[in-house]
Amino acid sequence: xxxxxxxxxxxxxLITLRGKELIEKADVxxxxxxxxxxxxxDYAKEGCSIHDSSKLDIDEVxxxxxxxxxxxxxxxxxxxxxxxxxxxxxxxxxxxxxxxxSYDVTPGVSSFCGAAASLNLEYTLPGISQSVIITRMExxxxxxxKESVEALAAHEAxxxxxxxxxxxxxxxxxxxxxxxxxxxPCAIVYKATWPDEKKVICSLKTLPEAASKEGIxxxxxxxxxxxxxxxxYEMSRLYAPEFTTEYRKGKNKDA
Ligand code: SAH
Numbered sequence: 001x002x003x004x005x006x007x008x009x010x011x012x013x014l015i016t017l018r019g020k021e022l023i024e025k026a027d028v029x030x031x032x033x034x035x036x037x038x039x040x041x042d043y044a045k046e047g048c049s050i051h052d053s054s055k056l057d058i059d060e061v062x063x064x065x066x067x068x069x070x071x072x073x074x075x076x077x078x079x080x081x082x083x084x085x086x087x088x089x090x091x092x093x094x095x096x097x098x099x100x101x102s103y104d105v106t107p108g109v110s111s112f113c114g115a116a117a118s119l120n121l122e123y124t125l126p127g128i129s130q131s132v133i134i135t136r137m138e139x140x141x142x143x144x145x146k147e148s149v150e151a152l153a154a155h156e157a158x159x160x161x162x163x164x165x166x167x168x169x170x171x172x173x174x175x176x177x178x179x180x181x182x183x184x185p186c187a188i189v190y191k192a193t194w195p196d197e198k199k200v201i202c203s204l205k206t207l208p209e210a211a212s213k214e215g216i217x218x219x220x221x222x223x224x225x226x227x228x229x230x231x232x233y234e235m236s237r238l239y240a241p242e243f244t245t246e247y248r249k250g251k252n253k254d255a
Contacts (some may be wrong), residue, residue, distance in 0.1 A: 002065055002101060004089055006037045006082040006108015007031070008027040010194035012039040016095065019106045021178065027073035030061055031067055035219065036079035062095050069101055078110075082110040085134065112160045114176070114192035118199055123158045127229045127234035130159040137164040137171055153178035158225035159188045165190075165220035169208035175224060176204055185228035186210075201228065 003022045008014035015023075023029065031041065033052030041050055047071060051064055061077075065228040068075045078085045082122050083105055112134060123132045133152050136143065145151070153175050154160060164171050165188065176182055182205035190198040202210040204224065211217070226232070237243050246249035 001095060002077055002103040004077045004083045004092075004103060004105045005077060006080050006088075006106060006107045006110075007040055007217065008109040008121060008178045009063055009081055009111040009192050010037050010197075011114075012042075014109050014193055015040060016106060016108065019108060020100050022076050022106060022118060025074060026076040026217070028064065028075040029078060030056075030075065031063060031078035032080050036078055040078065047245055048051050052247030053149040058091065058095070062093070062099075063111070065101065066099065069099075079108070080111070081114075082108045084114075085110050086136070089214065102199055111192050111221060112162075112223075115160075115187070115189040115199075116225065118189055118192050119187055119201075119223075119228075120199060121228065121230065123160075123225070123227055125230070125233035126234065126236055128226050129156070129158045131158045134162065135159065136162045137167065138172075139166075142184060149174045150178040153180050156180070156224070156225070161222040161224070162229045164222055166217050168216075170213040170223060172204050172207045180224070184224060187223040188214070188216055189223070190214065190221055194223065 005019040005022050013175055020043055023040065024045060026044060026048055028049045029041065029052045030053050032054060037193065043198065043214040044050060053061055057164045065075050068234065079089065083089045091101060104232050121248055124130050133155065135147060135152055137149060161171060168188070180202060184204040186202050186204055186207045188200050188202070188207065188211055198216060207222065242250045242252065
């Protein structure tokens with residue numbers, strides 16, 4: 001059995017209880033060494049066989065899993081954040097299916113949630129934006145044309161860019177060329193929730209300068225949109241005193 005486990009964004013105590021228990025019981029752990037906090041491996045039992053997948057190709061990962069299966073061992077495949085976001089888990093699942101190896105998934109706290117927490121940020125402010133666009137600039141992996149930076153910017157929703165901090169200058173230029181104003185609020189968060197986390201609030205125009213001043217080129221998220229300013233929003237209806245819900249009777253303000 002293989003358990004895909006979301007390791008969370010970095011801090012050792014931001015893994016789920018289920019994820020931690022699976023690590024404690026695992027005979028074999030394959031973890032993404034480039035991004036997963038190695039302190040999480042402290043939870044592994046003695047004698048657990050631990051492999052860093054950043055040094056392995058997919059065939060080598062599969063080989064380790066198959067050998068474990070032959071011996072009836074349990075494998076944890078530890079992915080950073082939540083495995084469903086840029087986790088390349090589908091291709092692994094398809095290979096496991098071919099070999100009749102069963103698996104399940106334990107979610108994790110994605111880095112975009114970790115970054116919001118570090119900034120005390122609500123992505124979905126009433127009157128500002130009610131959507132979060134999780135996306136990336138293309139790299140070796142292509143992005144469909146309909147999801148280009150320019151196409152998505154047209155929504156003026158809150159945008160979170162993964163895997164794009166290496167070229168914040170290009171990102172800033174493209175978003176401005178797409179029609180977002182130069183003063184659109186932005187944040188760049190490096191290693192959210194890690195002890196060496198760095199976070200900067202800036203504008204679309206000053207984003208490249210802010211990133212280069214802090215020396216941030218990877219392991220960072222770029223958040224763009226008016227929500228980053230955390231002001232000018234409307235109060236939520238849910239907690240409005242006069243609002244009646246299924247759980248609470250609203251107060252009549254005129255009474
Ligand atoms: N599955 C992961 C994302 C993996 S893609 C998740 O849910 O977070 C790797 C990219 O995620 C990095 O290039 C960076 O853009 C982002 N990332 C991962 N961990 C991060 C962290 N702690 N702080 C900021 N960005 C992070």
